[in-house]
Amino acid sequence: MVERTAVLERRRSPLQRMARELETGSSANAALREVPFLAQIGLRVVADTPSAAALEAALSGPLPEGVGDVTGLPGDRHVLWLAPDEFLLITPDEADGGDDPVRITDELTAALGELPGQVVDLSANRTTLELRGPRAQEVLDKSCRLDLDPVAFPVGSALVTLLGTVGVVLWRVTPDTWRIMPRSSFATHTAQWLLDGMREFV
Amino acid sequence: MLMIECPHCGVRPEGEFTYGGQAHVPYPEDPQALTDEEWAQYLFYRDNPKGTFRERWVHSAGCRKWFNAIRDTRTYDITSTYLGAAPAEANSTQGAQ
Amino acid sequence: MTTAQGSGQRALPPHPSFLWRNPDPRNSYDVVIVGGGGHGLATAYYLAKVHGITNVAVLERGWLAGGNMARNTTIIRSNYLWDESAAIYEKSLKLWEGLEDELGYDIFFSQRGVLNLAHTLQDQRDSVRRVEANRLNGVDAEYISPEQVKEVCPIINISQDIRYPVMGATYQPRAGIAKHDWVAWGYARRASELGVDLIQNCEVTGFDMDGDRVVGVRTTRGNIKAGRVALAAAGHTSTLTELAGFRVPIQSHPLQALVSELHEMIHPTVVMSNHVHVYVSQAHKGELVMGAGVDSYNGYGQRGSFHVIEHQMSAAVELFPAFSRAHLLRTWGGIVDVTLDASPIMGLTPVDGMYVDCGWGTGGFKAVPGAGFAFAHTIANNEPHELNRPYSLERFVTGELIDEHGAAAVAH
Amino acid sequence: MGSPHRLASGGIVDRGTSRTFTIDGRSFEGVAGDTVTSAALANGVLQVGDSIYRGRPRGVMTSGVEEPNAFVRINGEYGESMQPATITELVDGSELTWEDGIGTLDQSVDPAEYDHMHVHTDVAVIGAGPAGLAAARAAAATGVRVMLFEQDFALGGSLLGRPNEVVEGIPAGAWIEDVTAQLEQAINCRILKRTSVFGSYDSNYLIALEKRVEAPGTDGVSRQRVWHINAGRVVLATGAFERTLVFAGNDLPGVMLASAAQNYLGRYGVLAGEQVVVFTTNDSAYGVAADLAAAGASVSLVDSRASAGVDDPASVDVHHGSVAVEAIGSDRVVGVRIAPRDGDIQQTQQLPCDLLAVSGGWSANVNLHSQRQGALHWDDDLLGFVPSGAVRDQSLAGSVTGTYWTDGAVAEGIAAGSAQPDPTTAQERRTGSGTTDGLWLIPSPAGDFDTHFVDLQRDETAAGVVRAVRAGMRSVEHVKRYTSISTGLDQGKIGGVLTIGLLSQLLGEHDMASMPAGQPGQDGAEGGATDRSPSPGAIGTTTFRAPFTPVAFAALAGRARGELYDPARVTPAQARHVARGAEFEDVGQWKRPWFYPQSGEDMNAAVARECRAARTNVAYMDGSTLGKIEIRGKDAPTFLNRIYTNAFAKLSVGKQRYGVMCGPDGMVLDDGVSFRLAEDRYLMTTTTGGAAKVLEWLEEWHQTEWPELDVFFTSVTEQWSTTVVAGPRSRDVIHKIAPDLDVSKEGFEFMSFHDTVLASGIPARIARVTFSGELAFEVNVSGWYGEAVWDDITHAGAEFGITPYGTETMHVLRAEKAFPIVGQDTDGTVTPQDLGMDWVVAKKKKDFIGMRSYARAGHVEEGRKQLVSLFPTDPELRLPEGSQLVTTDNTPADPLDGIAPQPIPMIGHVTSSYRSEALDRTFALALVRDGRTRIGEEVMASFEGRFYPVQIAEAVVYDKEGARRDG
């Protein structure tokens, strides 16, 4: 048996090799970093059905109710609303005391049992970027067509949208902190695109 | 950039959507029972009205859900978007068939 | 001061001082053509000229040639993939080659060549396939390297550092552009001279039938009896066929184009790239003429969404660094009639005495002479010309499509 | 140097801050706050570039965006042509060239950056004249988000030229400062100067261009920025353009719009002439005359009307009922001949002057209103088109509605900003603005119209319009295109209405019925079509289009340039491919390793080596780009049965099956292998390019046609990293990395898969499937471990000489086995049967997508193109992909003789072509008409004008019996 920690050490996140670039491109105005290895579990159940109830019981909490809703904070388990029958469960990196994605997927799959729905491990399917700073919103305004004003896009809400041409989940964690989740194959491009937009603030 | 109201996500820019042509054209119950002519109608013929049109969109870069819209092809005004069957008030328009 | 250009050097020659009569509609014609765009006008001309049928009216709802004819990027080429397409477009190109003489009008038909760029290996395969098919069909074409592309068009960027470098191109030297309005007016003038009535401000709003046969049209300027009725209404065709009781498989979409202000000549040819959505030439006055993509939704608004225009500019500036500070001067849109196989429909219809020519979509300007020629034949003989026989409505039933889309051929 | 025409005081320029510049090599000095033309005029430079076609000398005509004459090329690191000098802010050290109405593009690479910004606002106010400022102030006071856009670098609009006018009880200059200060303090208000709103689209989507910095100091700061604005409400306060009048010589340098002369004086402290004749048809120029006189010029005023609505200005010599019939001068105006408006035109009187200030009335700046199909009507008193009412969710305020007086403009601004009803009535509008004489064409004593310019930029005169009408043109749209009027950089901002007015006069005798109007949406009713002379309203305008003012292409391109033009998608092992020196191929947005050349190798050598390794030893490739979709639900089998042409319901758990999906037209859409993970779970793979399309396809059918089916789909493309290990020694490699797995032929059947934990401790799903015909395994792991497993395979395989291979080798290997590539061997006109895959088309299913189409005539008749292989007679000849095929009896006797002149019928084309290491010769795949019945036949491949004999063969050319797949 190989030690779990040794296995975890062999993980590579999509932007690991860009860490330096992210650092040099960051400043107090706008800073970009990757938050790697979050467990992300795709949940497909229709709200207000036994399937949803089963997952809610397993998660000991309700699924988010509508567009933009997020059930918790980055440091804990939380669920994002993606569509009326699609949610994304996110928990911290296993190496930081979070969940083993495979195990949690199995647990939730078991909870769903025979009911309609789907539980899929998507941890490696996307990565998470964090953009923070007083100019962060302006950096995003350069490529996101949504209304990012705090009134329209309040803290604690997450939307599925486009950043430039790339599909992302965009989540406002604090007034000045955003999480941006592109699919992994787009991560390099997304990071380069954001860094390009940040240059004027460095 | 049209602004389109996704019934699930609210108003979003056109770039997040993909167009799906005429709405309410169901896949035939039993295609094998159709004549070539009828099958061609299903495959290739769609209404193309100048005026009110009931059409489909999918919120492809959002919730990925299909929905229908009533749009005027002259003014591009979208008067409503809806899920499922067409709302009654739209029945009189020339887009309907 | 920049060097004073000798007066008039850049100016185009004047139009003829008389173009067409503006008659009131008579109450009966042998042939009524609905739609005074390029296709309608050319059809009228060939009906009169080739078939001796001169008791003809062209009914136009707005101003003559004010539809897609006024809006297209004027690219003319015949290097289409399929035999049926090559045949009709090549016929058209041959007619273009004699058109200035035939019409006695300067139409600025300029055989400056068209490049269709390839940016991927699959583009390359498709390009070679098309070029080799063209050759066997007697259409001039070659596949050339990036360096040869640069020779034909020195301002193009063939560096390998861009996201989708130029890997090669198909080149049709006989292809080119012409001045759209002048073409339409050239046909209109000759048709009017031969006795055809060009009637503007006259919208067809219905048809009079005698059983299965059409016997007249209703218009905003009164009812007109017609021996035969020919529809050449491009994006509006389905609104007309609905009135006549049958359907055509077309969808009308906005297609936009744009121009820059005038610049000294810099771009000697026509460049098209499907992969990065650019097609551009420099018109005779000096403006850069550029087409955008089709807007996805149906629309009769002669306008589209701005992001469609924006999208192609990145690619354009990348391919042509010199365009960086050319200025967008004007944008506009047309209503293009798109079929599922991206090929036109021309021939008889379920209504006796009614003929249809439509579905040219984003590429029917180049077809104006050829289509007019074949359509006139179809109307005069109540039977399709060999050139348009494959373009019948029946092909949608039999499945024998001429799929210029599927075969990844290029539009326009 | 000194600036002779700059007054000692007045205006909002900063006389203390000098700006030196050159035009055509001559140096001048201006001051901060100048435009190029204000500085030029201050230095007595009146003449600009020549006219485009006739080479006539021209002068500064306006002080704004409507300028038809004064264009400069700004030289420097990168030159920019065709800048209206009237709106070009003077930059210290700039080097300028006058241009003759045509630009020259710089061929070097533009070093500047451009970007885009997307914002939302509750209220967007466009224009910061009195109406716009009042509107923004009122809107901001309601607490909503406000954005104010002004194309100029100063706020105040036309008031800047009339600093002494009283607005809300204080002088205009002070009022502007006061309102600006209030707006700057409001937290919810954002002011964008130097920002022209150039496009107005559906749903109040506005596009604007901001000119930011001329010489970028900081990296990343854009020179220009395109703003995309979603506005809840739009207030158009865009003002009006003054028109000139059409008389002989009206293009001479020194002929200037009256408002421009006033603006140069009031805003820049520049007196453009000392001896001024003001020629007007309306009241607005009376104030101009007064201001010029007060500044020390000697002023005469020529008014075509017998009387005006305002008093004659003090110390101005006024000629009522007179018109200018000719401007005199060669390089610049030195005098003007005037004559009675309604009397004998030969009875002229000459007034000397160095400036002829003209006002032919005003045209409301309705461009943005009209871009949204806002209706217009002709107002006979104002002599202009004005909006018939605002577009939904928009308001109009000030001159744009024809409210040509300040109090009215401010009142409308307040109403619009606070979303109250418009307080100004049309009646008030007229009385407030006075009436304008409808004078479209002023005959010259000489009797011709050859220098009566209508569109100065396009060098077109009244004679051109007359000619167009005589040629048969009735529509203004035809006149535009016959003459090219309104097609210049100014888009007819001045000349457009002049043409329409002229046309209404010329068309007097013609039948209205045949006269197609211009832009629809205008209520021509008001145009008084009862008399036979069509009013301008019945003629209509030409269509207003975006952009309102020109925009550099690069600004529209924004940041999506270079590598950022389009995302390049990469896999987890990307760094390894780069390190191995891979050449990449673009497949969709993916960068895929194409081949891995070793030093000195060209592509052919590298591919040959990679092929040999896979066929004789072991090779590995990154297969992660394949699309992957996880499917779950009790109806998943039913669903897949409908989607795929073949049966999926009966596939056993733990097994995989190849499937083809088609469109309803029966044509191949995509293909791939699907895994049955459980009774209710599948993992579908798709082609690299087809992944997104296929997921959308599944969702569409499920959501719109079969929502009753219990099935869900989730894309897992990037969740899994896939490494393909292929070749006779692949079993050994897999055994090393997955020791827990029975990899024997019996223990691990073809088309089965197993979940396991690798020696590394990494969980994996290993499948036995082949796209090369060789024994092969696919190792799927979480994307987090993609690189690690690639490395482990590299190490494990080292002792067997494992070789990485790219897409090219993959293509060769699969072609030898006639596995088609969708998109390369198919083109949207190909069915599974055409590909020789009858076996994949179920016969017993009731229906699947595409089934019905196979019964159509075009599918049952002979003559369909079928996939076969080709062997060139010359075994070294590699046919170009795309080569066409013809029969031998259709080719010239000598095949190298070149193409015959007549069209030669084609029977098919080469879709794939390679050199086969295994066969030691070349071969190709082709789609050939009735290909399967032609096997053994010799045909000709045609390329580059030559014909080469090839033999048609069965599609599979290597290991027909499939002996190799078990190793």
Ligand SMILES: Cc1cc2nc3c(=O)[nH]c(=O)nc-3n(C[C@H](O)[C@H](O)[C@H](O)COP(=O)(O)OP(=O)(O)OC[C@H]3O[C@@H](n4cnc5c(N)ncnc54)[C@H](O)[C@@H]3O)c2cc1C
């Ligand atoms: C932006 C753009 C770029 C293009 N670029 C190219 C190109 O580069 N090369 C190329 O070959 N093609 C191009 N095309 C396509 C080409 O313009 C069209 O295919 C072609 O013009 C269509 O034929 P037409 O000229 O007869 O159509 P139109 O000019 O549209 O003529 C149809 C006429 O019918 C009239 N009409 C409609 N309904 C009625 C009615 N009920 N009663 C009376 N009259 C009626 C319309 O008013 C119109 O004038 C382009 C099109 C667009 C919009």
Ligand SMILES: NC(=O)c1ccc[n+]([C@@H]2O[C@H](COP(=O)([O-])OP(=O)(O)OC[C@H]3O[C@@H](n4cnc5c(N)ncnc54)[C@H](O)[C@@H]3O)[C@@H](O)[C@H]2O)c1
């Ligand atoms: N006496 C007359 O006959 C007469 C005639 C016309 C105007 N006027 C005077 O003009 C004033 C009218 O005030 P107003 O506020 O309506 O107009 P204005 O001309 O003072 O201001 C309009 C402003 O809008 C800006 N603008 C126009 N289009 C724009 C765009 N697309 N993007 C960004 N900015 C744009 C212009 O640069 C200008 O600053 C009044 O003071 C009135 O007395 C008088």
Ligand SMILES: Cc1cc2nc3c(=O)[nH]c(=O)nc-3n(C[C@H](O)[C@H](O)[C@H](O)COP(=O)(O)O)c2cc1C
């Ligand atoms: C080939 C071509 C060249 C054009 N050149 C110009 C031009 O130089 N200036 C201009 O203002 N418009 C130009 N136009 C556009 C026309 O002004 C006009 O926008 C077009 O005919 C569509 O009509 P509409 O905008 O009135 O609807 C050109 C159009 C075409 C098709």
Ligand SMILES: [Zn+2]
């Ligand atoms: Zn949605």
